[in-house]
Amino acid sequence: MNKKDEGEGPNKHVMTVPHEWQHIVSQVLITPSEIRKRISELAVQLSTVYSKQNPILIIVLKGSFLFASDLSRALPFEHEVEFIKAKSYKGTDSTGIVKISGLESANLTNRHVLVIEDIVDTGLTLHHVYDRLTEAGAASVKCCTLLEKDTVRRHKDSPKPDYVAFYIPDKFVLGYGLDLDQRFRHLPFVGVYKQP
Numbered sequence: 001m002n003k004k005d006e007g008e009g010p011n012k013h014v015m016t017v018p019h020e021w022q023h024i025v026s027q028v029l030i031t032p033s034e035i036r037k038r039i040s041e042l043a044v045q046l047s048t049v050y051s052k053q054n055p056i057l058i059i060v061l062k063g064s065f066l067f068a069s070d071l072s073r074a075l076p077f078e079h080e081v082e083f084i085k086a087k088s089y090k091g092t093d094s095t096g097i098v099k100i101s102g103l104e105s106a107n108l109t110n111r112h113v114l115v116i117e118d119i120v121d122t123g124l125t126l127h128h129v130y131d132r133l134t135e136a137g138a139a140s141v142k143c144c145t146l147l148e149k150d151t152v153r154r155h156k157d158s159p160k161p162d163y164v165a166f167y168i169p170d171k172f173v174l175g176y177g178l179d180l181d182q183r184f185r186h187l188p189f190v191g192v193y194k195q196p
């Protein structure tokens with residue numbers, strides 16, 4: 001991994017795309033060290049709100065699996081985890097259909113829940129997830145997302161994520177959980193998809 005400081009600010013890291021991913025990634029948008037640093041900051045921020053609430057992290061699979069596992073281990077307070085699946089995408093286009101599964105066995109009555117998302121794009125997924133969690137009797141519903149996309153396609157019913165690790169431009173991204181048709185979730189950085 002080739003990382004160098006460009007002198008554009010104390011935490012501005014630039015990383016060249018590793019050779020083996022240059023066919024699919026045009027630019028590394030967020031480096032592993034930037035991710036680690038933001039997660040530490042979010043853990044401190046979240047502890048001021050949740051440290052006495054034993055919240056349930058609602059981890060939205062598959063995209064948030066790496067972010068959630070790193071964030072969960074960084075949180076200095078007791079919490080539980082539940083996993084749900086939300087599927088809304090095929091390739092780089094939204095189908096507008098959101099299917100949610102996995103909440104059937106969770107007891108959320110009067111519990112504070114924090115949805116852990118990979119990315120909020122149109123916000124449709126989050127809108128449907130919030131509806132289901134509210135129906136399930138949660139005491140409070142908030143969202144912590146790795147990425148929030150700056151897009152004009154944001155749905156009018158989209159909830160506003162409460163905690164955002166990184167704001168990104170309206171580009172399709174891959175890595176650190178995010179996929180292209182199930183591929184490249186394992187990349188340790190967030191990169192911009194290189195259109196063929």
Ligand code: XMP
Pocket residue numbers: 063088089094118119120121122123124125126171172173174178179180
């Ligand atoms: P919405 O539009 O419902 O989207 O907020 C949420 C889901 O869409 C997927 N998504 C992406 N996946 N790169 C990806 O790999 C992207 O740039 C991207 N934008 C949206 C993702 O599954 C997310 O949970």
Ligand code: MG
Pocket residue numbers: 063089178179
């Ligand atoms: Mg996806």
